[in-house]
Amino acid sequence: MASRSLTTQRQLFVAFLRIGLLGFGGGPSMIPLVRAEAVTRYSWMTDDDFGDVLAIGNTLPGPIATKMAGYIGYRVGGTLGCVNAVLAVILPCIVAMALLLGVFTRFRDQRWIQGMSEGVVPVVMIMMAQLTWDFFQKSRLALGWIATLVMGIVAGGLIYGLGVHPGLVIGALLIAALMRPEPKRKTPDAPPPETGS
Amino acid sequence: MIYWDLFLAFFIPNIIGYGGGPAIIPLIENEVVGHYGWMTSQQFAETLALGNTLPSPIATKMAGYIGYEVGGLGGSLVATFATVAPSLLLMLVALGTLYRYRESIKVKSMSQWVRPVIMVLMAYLTWSFLSEGAAGAGWLHTAIIGLASALLLWRFRCHPVWAVLLGLVYGGLLLG
Numbered sequence: 001m002a003s004r005s006l007t008t009q010r011q012l013f014v015a016f017l018r019i020g021l022l023g024f025g026g027g028p029s030m031i032p033l034v035r036a037e038a039v040t041r042y043s044w045m046t047d048d049d050f051g052d053v054l055a056i057g058n059t060l061p062g063p064i065a066t067k068m069a070g071y072i073g074y075r076v077g078g079t080l081g082c083v084n085a086v087l088a089v090i091l092p093c094i095v096a097m098a099l100l101l102g103v104f105t106r107f108r109d110q111r112w113i114q115g116m117s118e119g120v121v122p123v124v125m126i127m128m129a130q131l132t133w134d135f136f137q138k139s140r141l142a143l144g145w146i147a148t149l150v151m152g153i154v155a156g157g158l159i160y161g162l163g164v165h166p167g168l169v170i171g172a173l174l175i176a177a178l179m180r181p182e183p184k185r186k187t188p189d190a191p192p193p194e195t196g197s
Numbered sequence: 198m199i200y201w202d203l204f205l206a207f208f209i210p211n212i213i214g215y216g217g218g219p220a221i222i223p224l225i226e227n228e229v230v231g232h233y234g235w236m237t238s239q240q241f242a243e244t245l246a247l248g249n250t251l252p253s254p255i256a257t258k259m260a261g262y263i264g265y266e267v268g269g270l271g272g273s274l275v276a277t278f279a280t281v282a283p284s285l286l287l288m289l290v291a292l293g294t295l296y297r298y299r300e301s302i303k304v305k306s307m308s309q310w311v312r313p314v315i316m317v318l319m320a321y322l323t324w325s326f327l328s329e330g331a332a333g334a335g336w337l338h339t340a341i342i343g344l345a346s347a348l349l350l351w352r353f354r355c356h357p358v359w360a361v362l363l364g365l366v367y368g369g370l371l372l373g
Binding site: 020021022023024030052055056057058059060061062063064065066067070071074082086089090092093094096097098100101104110111112113114115116117118119120121122123124125126127128129130131132134135136138139142143147148149151152153155156159160165166167169170171173174176177178180182183 | 209210211212213214215216217218219220221222223224227239242243244245246247248249250251252253254255256257258261262265273277280281283284285287288289292295296299301302303304306307308309310311312313314315316317318319320321322323326327329330333334338339340342343346347350351356357358360361363364365366367368369370371372373
């Protein structure tokens, strides 16, 4: 029993280490990798289960990859499995990033390092513009572009015009969403398979 | 109390940042650069750029690194914990309930209504990186690097690594 659970922990660690190291492009790009390990390679769960867990993970805030790792780890190997899987997915890249930026900071006085640091700002600006556009598109598809722009302008006015903390604006919206009455009571059984991105 | 500040700075963005990893970037910037002043806007941009060249979720990389910068190893652990633990615990504890209500209009509205706000925060961050770039590298260089990386990312669909490398090489050679 002890050796079996040790094997399980080792498998969890290796699986999520692989996911963490191959998941270029951030959280959502890792979902197919998680599926390949948890469903295809190790058969920890069925494809349907995986779809359900993904759908539920998407209703919660925060990064999706660590939620998936933690949940699958817990299901397969208990609390230890949960901690194990989360660490395997995040730790190597945090260490790599600290090393990379550590070297960068050490030579900060060099003029060419200063130049590199300035040269990268416009690139990040473009990435941020891309994300802004992505969120506009997603929002337009769900709410329509008029509601998106009105909500955006009001939120922008509150946050940047009146100096309201963005957490308060978002918190108020979340509470308003929770107060929203259900239109018609549908039976929650037999849910159609729905997976967000 | 630096650990408590770090915890809050990463807990709040992660508990309200509906829309996956990238949604929390402007919220974290608001805390780390705007509220606590732990980093300048340019340092934040560097962290984001180098973070994008490595695999795994951007949120935990940002938390681990910024936490380390501000509070050493302990700070790194606190910030990462604040990023990962709350929504994961919620998921483990309330899986059944969440499953039952995942089709509910309340739950759907929660993630849909937050998006326009995140969009505005991202637009503002785009603007502040633009003016930051213009103040540091100058308008001309900012325009050249911006256009080149837009071409790489949007037209040729290259991986972000190449755009970041382009910015680093261009900056090292021409802006030093």
